[in-house]
Amino acid sequence: MKLFISKQNSKLKKILSILFWLVVWQMTSQIVHQELLISSPILVLKTLASLIFEISFWKTVFYSVFRITSGFLLANLFGIILAILSYRFATIRFLLNPLISFVKSTPVASFVILVILWFGSKNLSIVISFLMVFPIIYTNTLQGIVNVNQQLVEMAKVFRIPFLSKFIYIYMHEVLPFYYSSCLIALGLCWKSGVAAELIGIPSGSIGERLYEAKIYLNSAELFAWTFVIILLSISFEKLYLRLLAYIKTGIENSV
Template identity: 25%
Template sequence: MKKSLHSLTGIALLIVIWTIIDFIINKGIIVPDPIETIGVLITNLFSKEILIAILQTTWKVLLALWLSILVGWCFGLIIGQSASLYLVARPFLMTIQAVPVVSWLSFVIFFWGFGWKGPVFIAFLSLLPVSIFTTLSGLRNLDQRLIEMARVYRVPRSRVLKDIYLGSLFPFMISILEVSIGQAWKVILVAEYLCGDSGLGAKILDARMAINTTQVWALSIIAILLGVISEYLIRFELEKVAFKWTIG
């Protein structure tokens, strides 16, 4: 109850600050009226065109997120078995992490042109190093005594993988999601804006080209809300899975 009250207070404070800035600047082309923007936002939520754009962006975010986690886990588990492999792979991962999004944008436009592949590919590459490094951190925190005990008692490899490796890495997976979900939304939206042909990012571009600032702000708020809601839902589902895993 207190958390909800604090959140509502924070939202109300943001609207008050927004209203004050709008009053001071008094230029709707820069900062639109809050009430008008909220009205446009509500209208968008009942627009078939915008709802389709939301779904298009959402599936790209989820695809990039799960691909980065799956590939990150697999590579992390392989690299984590050998210090030499880690030393070989680290420069490549650091390079991928250091490359700016705009460079990947140039590459995908030349390679694929405009479409859904570019945003997913860019988001995947942006999230992959985080996923791999977090998996490696989880491996370093494994209790080696448990692994040794499993060897002594000849515990099946499937049980060792499920109960020791994956069980120990599960909290790190939640950590990856918490760090990556917001980043995934931002990268996908930017990529849609610059090299996409569908989704919320493309709709924001259309609104900007039409000099419709109110629509730009309304769509941006929708994107923020989707990021927050998706993070909460994913975390909630993972906690349920973790609970079933523990009692199972």
Template identity: 30%
Template sequence: MKFIFKILKDFPKYLFSGLTSIASIFLFIALWDMANQLYGTLVLPSPKETFITLYELLNDEIIYGEIKLTIYRAFYGFFLSLIIGTILGVLAGFFVTASIMSRPIVTILVGMPPIAWIVLAMIWFGISDKTVIFTVVIASFPIIFVGSLQGTRTLDSDLKEMAQSFNLPFKMKLFDIYFPHIFSYVFPAWVSALGMSWKIIVMAELLSSNSGIGAQLAIARSLLDTPTALALVIIMIGSLLFIEYIILEPIKREVESWRD
């Protein structure tokens, strides 16, 4: 509980540190408006038109159901890959043979394009939630696995020997030595995998589902409704930024405070 209260107490500081990011967003919107004037509304609607469409979408109860469905699929697949990738990565990091054997498998998983996995998943599972979730898991797993593996493999051997020579309790070694170091590698991998999950889920829904934000994007594409397509993209980006900077970033700073 003390950990949660400290995060809430320091929340204004975290929010202030994101002001530079907000400034870059406004710069992006200005460039966006210039591009609209150059290429026209059909190619790139103006920010004003897009945000009006966004407002209309958010006043439609149906879109909230589609957003919830996409979030459910994305997080279900992400948490599956998080659990499996973290556990297997840490285990592989402690055993050299497992680490060497896993390299070609990870290379194949990283090198295979997500679109190929979507096609295979459609053959295996058909048009269903399983296709979308499987694609998220298979695309996110290598990122988390490699982060966990590197975090475990790069543990300072001298530090481990010191802990053993002083007969430190297992709890102290786990939370004061092993966990902070491994987490410094694992957490960025989680954030990267979350971003990957969000991108993959929309592509998978667009190609293999008739529900979710991706399916709504497919409808907007077929109708050449660019403002709606951009409004849906803003919803996806806003959701991801909220999760990363409002939820994950404060936790990361608190857990990594030992670096200071």
């Protein structure tokens, strides 16, 4: 009962906090009294409501969501595989270290320009999301594997535990917290970098293109509306993916 009340209070506080900032936004808009500079939340909601009934809106959302999430998932796939190989083979780790440092240190804008020059802008957000997420997933996953309890590994060898069971109940159980923490950082970063890349490269049919058009035509209401859409997509994907990881983690812990 106390837990239920605590959750209800937490939700109420979040709602009140959001309402507070909406009021501040509305008051600021009225004080400035220039829709060109800062649109009111009411006008932004009206703009968003009109956008969602356009077929082009959903095509644009699908275009960017597909590419940004593809970049994120590919970065996870390659990051995990290369982390395993780096743990197994010191040469691979030695060769990858400079590359990881280079990718982590290079500004997003530099990568965007290079990708446009080499491949064009169509799949720009896939590449940029991949490059921003890959070093985080690789580094944390490798750190998790290195920190696996070797006594448990030796015990598994002694009792001849099957490889699949050893992988799930020892390696996954030990590495998952490291991977989870990397996703907390990477999920938000992939959306920020992906949309920023689209804004610079302006691939046709992307959210970045719509943001650029809103800037060109000085339409702040549409700019705020698309920004709200980006935030909503980012939060939704983050919560869905982290909930999936939490479900996997709980399942492993319950079966240990």
